[in-house]
Amino acid sequence: MDKNFAARRRRDLIIAAVLAGLAALAPLFIKDVYVQNILILTLMYAALSQSWNILSGYCGQISLGHALYFGIGAYTTELLFTKFGVLPWFGMLGGGVIAALIAMGLGYPFFRLRGHYFVIATIVIAEIGLLLFQNWEWAGAAMGITIPIRGDSWLKFQFLRTKLPYFYFALALCCLAWFVTWWLEDSKWGFWWRAVKDNPEAAESLGVVVFNSKMGAAAVSAFLVAIGGAFYAQFLAYIDPESVMGFQFSLLMALPAVLGGIGTLWGPVLGAAILIPMTELTRSYIGGSGRGVDLIVYGALIVAISLALPRGLVSLFSRAKPKGATR
Amino acid sequence: MTALLETRGVWQRFGGLVANSDVSISVGRGEIVGLIGPNGAGKSTLFNLIAGVLPPTQGSIWFDGEDVTHMPAAERCQRGVGRTFQVVKSFETMTVVDNVIVGARVRNTVMREARRKAHEVLEFTGLAGRADVLASDLVPAEKRRLEVARAPATEPKLLLLDEVLTGLTPTEAQTGVALVRKVRDAGITVLMVEHVMEIVMPLVDRAIVLDLGKVLVEGKPADVVRDPKVISAYLGDRHAVGA
Numbered sequence: 001m002d003k004n005f006a007a008r009r010r011r012d013l014i015i016a017a018v019l020a021g022l023a024a025l026a027p028l029f030i031k032d033v034y035v036q037n038i039l040i041l042t043l044m045y046a047a048l049s050q051s052w053n054i055l056s057g058y059c060g061q062i063s064l065g066h067a068l069y070f071g072i073g074a075y076t077t078e079l080l081f082t083k084f085g086v087l088p089w090f091g092m093l094g095g096g097v098i099a100a101l102i103a104m105g106l107g108y109p110f111f112r113l114r115g116h117y118f119v120i121a122t123i124v125i126a127e128i129g130l131l132l133f134q135n136w137e138w139a140g141a142a143m144g145i146t147i148p149i150r151g152d153s154w155l156k157f158q159f160l161r162t163k164l165p166y167f168y169f170a171l172a173l174c175c176l177a178w179f180v181t182w183w184l185e186d187s188k189w190g191f192w193w194r195a196v197k198d199n200p201e202a203a204e205s206l207g208v209v210v211f212n213s214k215m216g217a218a219a220v221s222a223f224l225v226a227i228g229g230a231f232y233a234q235f236l237a238y239i240d241p242e243s244v245m246g247f248q249f250s251l252l253m254a255l256p257a258v259l260g261g262i263g264t265l266w267g268p269v270l271g272a273a274i275l276i277p278m279t280e281l282t283r284s285y286i287g288g289s290g291r292g293v294d295l296i297v298y299g300a301l302i303v304a305i306s307l308a309l310p311r312g313l314v315s316l317f318s319r320a321k322p323k324g325a326t327r
Numbered sequence: 328m329t330a331l332l333e334t335r336g337v338w339q340r341f342g343g344l345v346a347n348s349d350v351s352i353s354v355g356r357g358e359i360v361g362l363i364g365p366n367g368a369g370k371s372t373l374f375n376l377i378a379g380v381l382p383p384t385q386g387s388i389w390f391d392g393e394d395v396t397h398m399p400a401a402e403r404c405q406r407g408v409g410r411t412f413q414v415v416k417s418f419e420t421m422t423v424v425d426n427v428i429v430g431a432r433v434r435n436t437v438m439r440e441a442r443r444k445a446h447e448v449l450e451f452t453g454l455a456g457r458a459d460v461l462a463s464d465l466v467p468a469e470k471r472r473l474e475v476a477r478a479p480a481t482e483p484k485l486l487l488l489d490e491v492l493t494g495l496t497p498t499e500a501q502t503g504v505a506l507v508r509k510v511r512d513a514g515i516t517v518l519m520v521e522h523v524m525e526i527v528m529p530l531v532d533r534a535i536v537l538d539l540g541k542v543l544v545e546g547k548p549a550d551v552v553r554d555p556k557v558i559s560a561y562l563g564d565r566h567a568v569g570a
Contacts, residue, residue, distance in 0.1 A: 005442065195421075207433040
């Protein structure tokens with residue numbers, strides 16, 4: 001019993017290590033820049049969705065405003081870099097810390113809201129953030145910020161001639177987000193979060209401090225998403241409010257997890273591996289017509305998967321025993 | 328030795344409705360105390376005040392020599408108050424053992440220890456065979472048992488049981504009674520709310536009868552069931568005459 005559990009945890013870790021190893025070798029065979037680009041975005045969204053999953057999947061506080069933290073990561077990094085010459089690495093960490101603090105500051109009033117009301121609040125707050133940045137002259141307002149080109153360097157995390165460094169960073173971030181989830185899953189926090197999601201009142205009676213659980217989940221989730229935002233800004237070398245804080249990012253963080261299996265360890269990675277290439281491919285192969293066929297196909301696929309597998313794609317690999325089974 | 332739990336002149340008003348008026352009860356260490364009374368007597372309200380779901384309008388609650396009147400539920404659990412819910416509140420997306428681990432973690436900060444403790448509790452409550460099943464896949468009687476397994480996993484000094492024996496078949500109820508005795512023998516004080524007198528009376532050391540928000544009678548179960556005031560509260564005045 002106990003051994004089963006430990007063995008399962010170890011197996012997850014081994015599978016992850018093997019997958020990460022294979023992914024690290026991928027650029028040896030994939031030289032096409034367009035495909036590399038898709039791989040980078042897939043890894044980035046897998047990482048983002050994994051981070052979103054901590055607050056919304058494990059702790060059950062559905063957020064559709066994580067674009068805010070993504071944007072804060074991007075803006076903190078680029079404002080510090082362009083205005084004060086601070087290296088992006090520090091900006092990235094700073095952005096993460098600021099996003100975590102803002103998440104907790106917002107959590108203080110909004111974690112009192114339940115269900116749909118909480119979701120609405122997250123959407124509204126992210127929209128307010130977007131409007132603020134669109135009108136903030138010092139931060140470039142709607143024009144955004146162009147990141148000055150200083151030549152390829154790891155120090156400035158800037159590469160023009162190759163996409164490989166971005167690929168490896170995205171892979172590392174994805175591994176980090178996965179590992180943090182794996183590690184937290186069998187910790188006090190992991191159990192607190194799932195208990196809070198399922199039944200806050202019962203959780204409270206078993207010594208779970210519900211409010212603190214939500215705050216912890218929000219902070220970890222926002223921190224990791226902001227790191228992703230900082231990465232994306234460096235990757236694009238240009239940011240404006242809409243391209244790092246638009247509502248679509250909130251959706252693109254939520255969808256892979258929901259499709260893959262919300263509140264599961266592997267759901268976000270699996271969901272992103274299918275969803276993101278699908279998004280890019282439908283857009284480039286059937287999106288040019290201007291009639292929105294790509295969006296129709298894309299939407300239909302999402303509806304089909306969620307109807308067929310309401311618990312997400314991971315339920316295909318589910319080790320949960322059938323009803324009534326005993327040990 | 329002082330009582331483990333004491334309520335001192337506790338009042339609870341919901342708008343114009345007085346659910347508890349001037350309730351003072353005490354529960355000694357190692358006792359099994361039954362809190363009984365007809366529907367609407369204020370049992371559940373008092374129970375929730377003791378568990379820390381809400382603070383009383385007036386009066387104070389003392390646990391283990393400490394004023395806990397305004398202490399939140401989670402903190403009371405850490406001090407040693409465990410509770411079950413009348414309507415079962417399982418963590419549906421978690422397995423049975425994970426449900427219990429949430430409780431076991433209160434006294435076992437190392438996860439491996441908490442997991443071992445949880446398996447122990449499942450063994451104790453006869454749910455060991457269902458450890459890896461999702462709580463949502465349990466049948467109602469098993470869910471009730473899980474509810475009763477989860478609270479002792481927090482290793483409380485006082486266990487509050489809210490109608491855990493109500494609505495069970497006679498055989499299931501007997502298993503439940505045996506389980507409550509086992510819990511007490513493990514050194515845990517028990518305060519149980521029950522609606523049905525026949526089940527609790529043989530089990531408890533002392534019974535407290537609430538009616539219309541007040542303590543009506545308190546004493547040994549055998550005396551309480553013969554008390555005319557109790558009979559009248561349950562059955563109406565006519566039946567109390569000549570009792």
